[in-house]
Amino acid sequence: MKKLLLATALLALSGGIAAAQTVRLGTEGAYPPYNFIDDAGNVAGFERELGDELCKRAGLTCEWVTNDWDSIIPNLQSGNYDVIIAGMSITDEREKVVDFSENYIPPADSAYMGLTADADIKGGVVSAQVGTIQAGYVAESGATLLEFATPDETVAAVRNGEAAAVFADLDYLAPFVKESNGELTFVGEPVPLGGGVGMAFRDSDDELREKFNAAIKSMKEDGTLNPLITKHFGPDTKLF
Structure with a gap:
């Protein structure tokens, strides 16, 4: 019915x-x-x-x-x-x-991704896409927020050393970790948001x-x- x-x-x-x-x-x-x-x-x-x-x-x-x-x-x-x-x-x-x-x-999880599992996500520089709930979360976390217009730039910031980690949707970051041959890894536990x-x-x-x-x-x-x-x-x- x-x-x-x-x-x-x-x-x-x-x-x-x-x-x-x-x-x-x-x-x-x-x-x-x-x-x-x-x-x-x-x-x-x-x-x-x-x-x-x-x-x-x-x-x-x-x-x-x-x-x-x-x-x-x-x-x-x-x-x-x-x-x-x-x-x-x-x-x-x-x-x-x-x-x-x-x-x-x-409601899904967000996650941190860095070059090492001990990347400083509490007091270091963390990249996120501008205008996202992840950027808002980082801004209030105690870390230094580094914002970019596109998600690709947030990942590039980790690879080139501008940021200790990127914070984004776990589903977006998972392929980067999987395809990086160990270069990239998740940091800490997933964070439910939104x-x-x-x-x-x-x-x-x-x-x-x-x-x-x-x-x-x-x-x-x-x-x-x-x-x-x-x-x-x-x-x-x-x-x-």
Whole structure:
């Protein structure tokens, strides 16, 4: 009965294919496995697959737009796109300026990564991407925060000695550790942060947000979201 009611709600929200509207999805395109640009120059990754499926379920025609992370919320507010789907953690601070969908990634862990397991993450220099919950955490931790515009730069800072460690999503850092042949390693224990990852909307777009909420709920309830998460993040990632 729950699935029948949800399917009915989705149909009502979508209004049919004839009434489909074009929705612009804003993402960074630089944060694998969430999102990245493939060899053909297209947005790819977990959120590309997820976003396309959500648009299909909601009866929406969607276009992808890329935007630098440090201005991704201002450009949503100014109308350059309609939704942010960019590995954005749900936080109370961000809720003051945007409205979030329900999460499509459960609350996950952040982690430190350095050249050695005893890197100084308490009083040393720690890199993080500007405007992230990880940067906010480092700023209050007692370490010296070194911010960069892109996630790649935060990792490069560790490799070139500018930072003792980088603090970021564990799922983002794991491939670097795995593929580094021992050059890079996790430091300390993982740190749980945020309320999961969701889509961000302007405060005035309640109807659009509810369309995507219904689509996210349908993927959770029919069992298709967890396999998609596992496909991109591996078998050890947290699931719903």
